Amino acid sequence: MIAFTLRRLLQAVVVMFVISLLSFSIQDNLGDPLRELVGQSVSEVERQTLRDELGLNDPFLTQYLRFAGKAVQGDLGDSYFFKQPALDVILKKLPATLELVFGATLIIVCLSAPLGVYSAIKPQSIFSKTVMGLSIIGISIPVFLTAILSIYLFAVELNWLPSYGRGDTVALWGGWETGFLTRDGLLHLLLPCVSLASIMLPLFIRLIRSEMMEVLESEYIKFARAKGLPLMRIYFLHALKNTMLPVITVGGVQIGTMVAYTILTETVFQWPGMGFLFLEAVNRVDTPLIVAYLIVVGLIFVITNTLVDLIYGLVNPTVKLAEGKA
Amino acid sequence: MNIDVLAIPQQPTRWQRFTDTHLFHSFSRDKVAMVSFSVFVLYLLLALFAPLLAPFNPYDPSMIDIMDSEIPPLWQEGDVDPRFWLGTDAQGRDMLSTILYGTRTSLMIGLCAVALQMFLGVVIGLSAGYFGGKIDSFLMRVADIQLSFSTMMVAIVVLALFQASFGAALYADLAVIMLILVIGIAEWPQYARTVRASVLAEKHKEYVDAARVMGFRSSRIMWRHILPNTLSPILVISTVQVANAIISEASLSFLGLGMPVSQPSLGSLISSGFEYIFSGSWWITVIPGVVLVVLVLVMNLLGDWLRDVLNPKLYKG
Numbered sequence: 001m002i003a004f005t006l007r008r009l010l011q012a013v014v015v016m017f018v019i020s021l022l023s024f025s026i027q028d029n030l031g032d033p034l035r036e037l038v039g040q041s042v043s044e045v046e047r048q049t050l051r052d053e054l055g056l057n058d059p060f061l062t063q064y065l066r067f068a069g070k071a072v073q074g075d076l077g078d079s080y081f082f083k084q085p086a087l088d089v090i091l092k093k094l095p096a097t098l099e100l101v102f103g104a105t106l107i108i109v110c111l112s113a114p115l116g117v118y119s120a121i122k123p124q125s126i127f128s129k130t131v132m133g134l135s136i137i138g139i140s141i142p143v144f145l146t147a148i149l150s151i152y153l154f155a156v157e158l159n160w161l162p163s164y165g166r167g168d169t170v171a172l173w174g175g176w177e178t179g180f181l182t183r184d185g186l187l188h189l190l191l192p193c194v195s196l197a198s199i200m201l202p203l204f205i206r207l208i209r210s211e212m213m214e215v216l217e218s219e220y221i222k223f224a225r226a227k228g229l230p231l232m233r234i235y236f237l238h239a240l241k242n243t244m245l246p247v248i249t250v251g252g253v254q255i256g257t258m259v260a261y262t263i264l265t266e267t268v269f270q271w272p273g274m275g276f277l278f279l280e281a282v283n284r285v286d287t288p289l290i291v292a293y294l295i296v297v298g299l300i301f302v303i304t305n306t307l308v309d310l311i312y313g314l315v316n317p318t319v320k321l322a323e324g325k326a
Numbered sequence: 327m328n329i330d331v332l333a334i335p336q337q338p339t340r341w342q343r344f345t346d347t348h349l350f351h352s353f354s355r356d357k358v359a360m361v362s363f364s365v366f367v368l369y370l371l372l373a374l375f376a377p378l379l380a381p382f383n384p385y386d387p388s389m390i391d392i393m394d395s396e397i398p399p400l401w402q403e404g405d406v407d408p409r410f411w412l413g414t415d416a417q418g419r420d421m422l423s424t425i426l427y428g429t430r431t432s433l434m435i436g437l438c439a440v441a442l443q444m445f446l447g448v449v450i451g452l453s454a455g456y457f458g459g460k461i462d463s464f465l466m467r468v469a470d471i472q473l474s475f476s477t478m479m480v481a482i483v484v485l486a487l488f489q490a491s492f493g494a495a496l497y498a499d500l501a502v503i504m505l506i507l508v509i510g511i512a513e514w515p516q517y518a519r520t521v522r523a524s525v526l527a528e529k530h531k532e533y534v535d536a537a538r539v540m541g542f543r544s545s546r547i548m549w550r551h552i553l554p555n556t557l558s559p560i561l562v563i564s565t566v567q568v569a570n571a572i573i574s575e576a577s578l579s580f581l582g583l584g585m586p587v588s589q590p591s592l593g594s595l596i597s598s599g600f601e602y603i604f605s606g607s608w609w610i611t612v613i614p615g616v617v618l619v620v621l622v623l624v625m626n627l628l629g630d631w632l633r634d635v636l637n638p639k640l641y642k643g
Contacts (some may be wrong), residue, residue: 142576
């Protein structure tokens with residue numbers, strides 16, 4: 001287990017290194033920091049001296065090491081547009097995005113397990129068929145379209161729910177502003193979270209259902225049934241446990257996908273989160289901000305993937321065998 | 327004695343052999359599959375013949391009159407115009423024509439991107455599975471890492487950076503190629519893992535040993551002997567992948583990172599109508615949206631049906 005953990009951590013470090021290398025080459029090639037600093041009206045000679053002073057003529061490796069050294073200490077340069085440290089700008093938007101992801105995850109977890117298990121146990125019932133039918137329609141509608149249509153229906157036509165922004169937020173300790181504690185904030189969260197969940201939920205229902213059906217065919221379930229154990233105990237204790245293994249792996253990947261989809265939902269709902277900020281930064285060619293976003297999101301991906309793999313290794317002992325052989 | 331009477335029983339034609347397959351039998355008994363397939367073929371035909379079918383050419387600025395903008399579809403009440411069955415968008419383009427052209431663009435990008443994925447994935451998966459060892463573990467590690475970053479994320483970041491460095495005007499010209507490349511390259515691990523898994527299952531079968539004993543080269547064994555036996559999982563993922571590629575393209579276009587409004591795909595049509603939804607011009611967004619959803623839905627239904635029929639051992643993960 002220790003070797004597996006170390007190997008996995010090493011991989012995480014390598015991936016982070018590649019991300020930082022990529023981010024750095026973006027910073028190096030995209031836009032000209034001198035122009036952002038001094039504008040156009042400076043002579044060529046002055047430009048060159050400034051370049052030397054700023055170290056822009058140093059070899060690539062020296063520049064990268066300087067960048068990495070600063071990055072590790074949390075200094076990713078100042079945003080050209082906000083004139084503030086880029087990392088601070090990003091982190092200020094992080095709670096909004098995380099709350100969106102959290103809300104959507106909550107919906108997915110609460111609905112996918114019961115619906116998936118039910119439609120696996122009773123595949124022929126009308127309810128299961130409706131769920132499966134709706135879920136294939138669900139995965140066929142892109143997230144942004146769900147978002148647009150729900151705005152049209154609930155905000156424009158029915159005028160029940162707000163169509164953009166976060167609404168009232170309450171500051172928690174540490175500067176985290178939450179929308180979960182006010183009625184207005186919750187109403188604003190509802191549509192974006194449902195839209196974000198709309199594509200993952202069917203995916204998980206289908207996954208849990210097909211895994212569960214496979215597990216229900218296996219010998220140990222038949223044996224448990226023959227022993228006369230209560231059905232509920234078989235379904236939710238014996239079968240669900242083994243169903244969850246692949247769900248954990250897929251879930252890990254999907255958390256990352258969800259962060260990507262927040263860019264879409266945040267754009268539609270003008271949600272003041274990281275994704276919205278990233279697209280604005282791209283339009284303004286605000287390189288430090290783009291780089292900061294890449295590093296923060298890359299870190300989120302790497303951390304969740306590593307954690308998921310470690311948890312998977314913990315619950316599924318065969319992984320270690322496979323790793324040991326390789 | 328008449329020799330003709332003793333004629334050898336006729337060999338079944340290719341078509342007869344096809345109609346005898348398990349695939350065809352279950353197809354002809356499954357209504358959902360038949361309907362989905364016909365709808366898909368209809369889409370293909372519409373996309374192929376869009377320039378002939380469309381009453382207007384949305385790429386031609388001289389045919390667009392801004393005075394015609396935001397005319398509702400024929401069945402709506404109010405200011406309808408019999409020239410525009412599905413109404414017009416904010417620039418005064420005929421919705422029917424833009425949707426036909428948009429479907430053409432979306433389908434083309436989806437199919438080409440999946441062809442690229444398939445090519446990369448098959449080459450990498452075959453070599454990884456066939457040669458094994460160091461190459462295999464390296465390639466599969468790369469695939470794992472690439473899969474752990476979602477396609478959407480990678481595509482958004484890459485396209486955003488290209489747009490920022492090229493400028494929007496040049497980017498608009500390259501958009502089709504960029505979309506195909508990005509969606510194509512980002513998803514190869516799906517194919518590679520599936521192909522590798524089937525190659526591992528096939529590799530130790532006797533026909534492969536026989537081919538090796540006969541002295542065939544590795545590449546011939548890989549492409550001519552093993553690959554045909556991995557086709558059914560490839561077919562199953564392909565339908566779903568085309569659906570996903572079309573969704574990705576639409577999402578990227580919606581973010582302004584894909585097709586420009588002047589050469590609309592379904593995604594950029596939906597995107598350009600979004601701001602008018604608040605003023606009540608819902609058709610600019612909703613009609614292309616429905617067209618997109620139906621296309622993706624039939625692909626997914628076909629994928630589900632193929633999965634049930636061919637029942638391949640797909641790579642889960």
